[in-house]
Amino acid sequence: MRADLEGVAGVKDRFKGPIIERRGQVHDGSTTDQRLLDSRGATDWVHTDPWRVMRIQAEFVEGFGALAELGPAIAVFGSARTAVDNPFYALAEEVGAKLARAGFAVITGGGPGAMEAANKGASEAGGASIGLGIELPFEAGLNAWVDKGINFRYFFARKTMFVKYSQGFVVLPGGVGTLDELFEALTLVQTQKVTSFPIVLLGSAYWSGLIDWLRDTVLAQGKISQDDVEMLQVTDDVDEAVAIMVAARENRWPTPAPERPE
Template structure:
């Protein structure tokens, strides 16, 4: 007969034999403020923090409506042409009926938020805790700050109908290739991705075509997932066309 004298319940988890952890209960650690605070940093507690981030994000953005994410470098100075392009993109997306979502930081993100805010639209910032950036830029009207990159990424993809990608660094590339992978694997559909800045992005497109495609690592159709342009109006038009494909305007009813 199994010896159950050493069984221990830790919440929903059963511990037996060598897996039994001696020590205080969860209630005791919760109520005894004199105890150590290491429990705050354990993986089970992180699950609750992760859950909270998803709940906050879903709750804040559920009624946002059609939105476009604009990505770009946090290091773009306010007097740089890329900043002006970001500002123009934010403004014209709002004029086309979209909310604008950025990472909420400085640089190109700030430019897009500024354009959206000054155009009277909804300017959203999804920030992330980083050791070298602090807070959301002043043009964010609705902001959420995340601890976890993956929770933040989910919000970008779930609540954006497309990506406009300005020149940027590793963070921008991370978001770009995540979106491309989701489109390639058909996790998201009707999801246009526009690269703004032909001089900046042509080298990347060239490498994908001449190396990755040439060696059979991607398909030719994968390159069609991106549109490369310098024209903000073209970028916005592609977003509008995708929105109409997703939510076509109902045909007018015939008079009875």
Template sequence: MKDRFQGPVMTRRGQVEDGSTTDQRLLDSRGPADWVHTDPWRVLRIQSEFVEGFGTLAELGPAIGVFGSARTRLEHPDYALAELVGRRLAEERFAVITGGGPGAMEAANKGASEAGGVSVGLGIELPFEAGLNQWVDKGINFRYFFARKTMFVKYSQGFIVLPGGLGTFDELFEALTLVQTQKVTSFPVVLLGTAYWQGLVDWLRQTVLAEGKISAKDLEMFTVTDDVELAVDLMVEARRGRVETPAPHRPE
């Protein structure tokens, strides 16, 4: 029996609706014209997701986002790696924020929870995943990807990225874009697993940079390593920089 989540609502058995997601229904322009009349009401639901997220995470404290594949199996070395990352971050008094799903996300949440840290999961309504993993101590299920992404960026002070697929790439490149465009500052991004990430880095350097699509300094926005301690040290250093450099006052 599989649980079905639609935002914060869980259904089972005969109460499960069709397999589409809220994001899919919002973005799918096909269908009857009554969409025109229902879209304004969706704004209220979207607003509620932001309010719920801000209210839940406002007092979270320093936190690091950990990304990685939902398909990472328990016996895979990446699972143990993610668990170690979660534990070490918790030991350094960081909350750990993941997508709340299985695989590497579950492992990072487990490491943080077992170390006595704050283990956070920001789930998303998907047709092939159900609910938050058992190691999430504080969790929110979102209907809309863009609301969820805002919470990741607003409440994480850095990202540690383990091997993953399209979802992981999406989160990684969004973070790098925000750093490149200076939407966020003092924001370290670490890719764990040199063997996995080296091909991507080589392509960025040999193709994207070579064709002038990015600048050389863009390749300095992230660190690639196999060393968990280095990854955590970079997060600690960035936190120290935030404390020592107060944000400038901006008039409302």
């Protein structure tokens, strides 16, 4: 106890690990071990913030452990609502297959639609098909083409895995979730939190309105720079998208991973 508090009525130190409590912040006389080993009492503790921290830590540990040896990988994003007979489903499947043949693992959000198609293409091409799922009220787990999957409770833990283990993003038409992932990637590149990180938008008809708005409104008003707009590369050609990812990999690693046979 500090010397200037010695003898002050009611001042008593109580330590709970790294936490110190005094005066009105001293709540009870039990110890952490006692509460752990005493099985009696309510179960509200599983819903408290300190326990959530442990769950969050566990998600990072599981994610890092599962993906640490994955090798070069590309994240493919797109709408979960893309129907099997939609042309973009076939395009996503082609993307997954060609990325796998170029020696990349393919990481998606693990859901249906465009994500399922990219996983299917990668898996059938003999590549690593990875799904990073998220607990949602309207999606039922990972798609059947995910060969290694992790389900997350927390978006921020899941997003960390995408960014840490992907060397680029290929983005197909999608909604709010796809746009969230796209602009997060764009922000990380802009702020130099990640390096050698190409972002390719597949489907010029779908994305042209967004590019026009960024250029004609956001850039015109000085909210971003020309370099920010140029970070987004738009194409309708899957081979071009894969070539951009391969070129970025060669810049990052002098000896690229071998291509898979057709």
